[in-house]
Amino acid sequence: MxxxxxxxxxxxxxxxxxxxxxxxxxxxxxxxxxxxxxxxxxxxxxxxxxxxxxxxxxxxxxxxxxxxxxxxxxxxxxxxxxxxxxxxxxxxxxxxxxxxxxxxxxxxxxxxxxxxxxxxxxxxHPFCSQCGSRTRVINAGHGRQCENSECGREHYPRVDPAVIFSIINNSGAESKILLARKSIWDEYRHSVIAGFVEPGETLEDAVKREAYEETGLKVDNIRYFDSQPWPFPGQIMLGFSCETDQWETELVDQELESAQWLSASEIEEKINTAKLKMPFRASISWLLIDHWFKQQSGYSVDT
Ligand SMILES: [Zn+2]
Known part of the structure; x- marks a missing residue:
């Protein structure tokens, strides 16, 4: 791993x-x-x-x-x-x-x-979420405290969990991965699926919900992969892989512009003809795709 x-x-x-x-x-x-x-x-x-x-x-x-x-x-x-x-x-x-x-x-x-x-x-976080007063830095930059002496509440950095996951379909002649894109990305850029974890939700349930909302797919066999801090502004990306035997996708919540199933050889061909761009290499999305791609081809996917 x-x-x-x-x-x-x-x-x-x-x-x-x-x-x-x-x-x-x-x-x-x-x-x-x-x-x-x-x-x-x-x-x-x-x-x-x-x-x-x-x-x-x-x-x-x-x-x-x-x-x-x-x-x-x-x-x-x-x-x-x-x-x-x-x-x-x-x-x-x-x-x-x-x-x-x-x-x-x-x-x-x-x-x-x-x-x-x-x-x-x-x-x-310049202001106190309890009383609205200004806050000052404490703890060598790892916290803030409300300057209102009647409040004095301490605040500590939050990290928001998000799930990011590859969806694999092994029910056909060859294994395929779902690669999706958002309209705001540069042309041909594709990635895996991601979304925020909601309160009261397990990570696995977040994967299932986001998979369905974004692609209409019902997924299972959800396995933890790796994690990556993502300070834009303060997330941690929790990586998973999951599977489905359903081919037909539906962009239910319209967050994605498109999603397509691709085999390793199809990915290679599209990259070689400049019709597909991978996520940048130092990202967990690239690692998720590369992990599956290597299992299929024996070598790393190009960028
Ligand atoms: Zn306060």
């Missing part, structure tokens, strides 16, 4: 409440700092992912409160949101998570997902 976005970093969560220790780590000349601006990562002048404290010490009025991400091999990692553009960043390259994920190892990718997810949560 593939393992996705495995990050060996120690989140070091037990020291988050020790402000003195966290500040000491932040000001350590070796500490590594990620800076995000409007959903994109800012790279340093020499294209590094990480800034050093001395490079940002005079810019803190443009930055959010720091988030302590953790420690790995004696180095400490932090992330900031750039709230206001500062001339010192002029000319620096901005990359989105998808672009960054093409060139970094799983270890760095884990830090990118972690930082993007938690900074998104901060951006979206």
């Amino acid at each position: 593939p393992s996705f976005s495995y990050s060996p970093i120690d989140r070091n969560a037990l020291i988050r409440s020790d402000i003195t220790q966290v500040n000491e780590f932040l000001q350590d000349s070796q500490s590594r700092i990620l800076i995000w601006y409007q959903g994109k990562l800012v790279k340093t002048k020499d294209k590094r992912l990480y800034f050093l404290f001395e490079e940002i010490v005079n810019l803190t009025h443009s930055l959010s409160e720091p988030v302590y991400l953790g420690r790995h091999e004696s180095l400490n990692y932090f992330a900031y949101q750039l709230n206001h553009w500062h001339p010192d960043f002029d000319g620096l390259e901005l990359v989105n998570l998808r672009q960054a994920s093409l060139t970094v190892s799983d270890y760095h990718l884990g830090l990118l997902y972690h930082s993007q997810g938690i900074l998104n949560w901060h951006s979206n």
Whole structure:
């Protein structure tokens, strides 16, 4: 089974409440700092992912409160949101998570997902959901607390579960996978099916419900596959495979533009004739398709 976005970093969560220790780590000349601006990562002048404290010490009025991400091999990692553009960043390259994920190892990718997810949560939660007052950052960036002394409620980052799954039909002469597309995607881009888990629902029931709502298919043999943090803005994608012996699809809730059954050889032919684009390679949707494709063909699907 593939393992996705495995990050060996120690989140070091037990020291988050020790402000003195966290500040000491932040000001350590070796500490590594990620800076995000409007959903994109800012790279340093020499294209590094990480800034050093001395490079940002005079810019803190443009930055959010720091988030302590953790420690790995004696180095400490932090992330900031750039709230206001500062001339010192002029000319620096901005990359989105998808672009960054093409060139970094799983270890760095884990830090990118972690930082993007938690900074998104901060951006979206400036006020207390209990009383509407402003909140302030606590716990080294891993929580917020209401500033209203009569309330004082603490808030912690939420992660919203979503299921993502391949639907396989083995009832014909050859195994086929259902590939679907949404009208907003670029031409020929296809993927597997995904949707949010609702309150009170098991993950397996969410797969069954979403499969029916989006494709009209009744599925069973639902098996867990893998998971992937998806900080857009704060999901975790829980991957499954499932099966059906029904061929006819119906786009019941109209979320999809189309859905089609394809064998491994049909996928290959469509990719080779530029009539099909796979999801990007660092995504669980690609892994789900590739896992099935490899079982059929013995090799990985192209992108
Ligand atoms: Zn409050």
